[in-house]
Amino acid sequence: MKLSLKSDNNAIKVNKLTKKYFLKSQNKEIIALDEVSFSIDKGSMVALLGPNGAGKSTLINILAGITNKSSGKAFINGFDLDKSVNKAKLSIGVVPQELVMDPYFTPRETLNFQSGYYGLKKENYLTEYLLNKLKLEDKSDAYVRYLSGGMKRRLQIAKALIHDPEILILDEPTAGVDIELRYMLWDFLKKINSEGKTILLTTHYIEEAEHLCDRIAIIDNGTIIVDDTTSNLKEKNGESNILIECEENVTNFHIDNVNFTIDKKSIFINTKNPNKQLPIIMKTLSDLSLSISNIEVKKSNLEQVFLKLTNKWNILSI
Secondary structure (H helix, E strand, O other), X not given: OOXXXXXXXXXXXXXXXXXXXXXXXXXXXXXXXXXXXXXXXXXXXXXXXXXXXXXXXXXXXXXXXXOOOOEEEEEEOOEEOOOOHHHXXXXXXXXXXXXXXXXXXXXXXXXXXXXXXXXXXXXXXXXXXXXXXXXXXXXXXXXXXXXXXXXXXXXXXXXXXXXXXXXXXXXXXXXXXXXXXXXXXXXXXXXXXHOOOEEEEEOOOHHHHHHHOOEEEEEEOOEEEEEEEHHHHHHXXXXXXXXXXXXXXXXXOOOOOOEEEEEOOEEEEEEOOHHHHHHHHHHHHHHOOOOEEEXXXXXXXXXXXXXXXXXXXXXXXX
């Protein structure tokens, strides 16, 4: 998600996007977004992570045309939001956190109405296709108010896809759903992404971002603080632990430039690259004729990286 001068391969591109508003109750100006710049390539799936109040929803609402920016530029599928807002909106489907739908419509009526809203001809309606793909056909004629929360969530996704947009933005898509539905939605998102749809999602489930996305952007206090591939983020910012248990007490173990502690028969090693360090460690142990009874490697995960980069690491000790 590096900002590029070329826009032909950008599904989303923003340049110095800023949103300010005045908070009367505190008599001060709030900067929700502070000159945010990034781009998302077509066909990619990217996660936007950040603590509450970081600016995620503000950014999404600007891209969706719901919130007006204060300054900066935003392009959706190459269309300038300032000059071609209707074309930009047709290129994008947005799934908000809130479940917004008429409780007295059925899922079929909801999707047909949404199709008409976009001016689609009836022969081009995707209603039955999406009801099938999101496993809603059994409840297609039930009133929305009788659907479970998970079914409403799936219907919300179907609404966003009804005009077959090239870009799908999801704000907390699996919030409040059970594990089975979460995995079903993951499979669905991976499938449509493999078929060419660009997906941007926000989530508080770090596991979700790690599982689905190959790129991660972290926003905090209205600023993108890091933007990289998932693997690079973990390698550069994470720290793994290696535990080695020996048959006898360890007395003279030492490796230059390796952070380690010894407790009788156990060696604890902190490293950013356990795969690279482990062969060196094993050779040192062999040279010392130490017999190994157990080895455990705990690699850093995206959650640890997120907490570190957003200065929330102390949460782990609560």
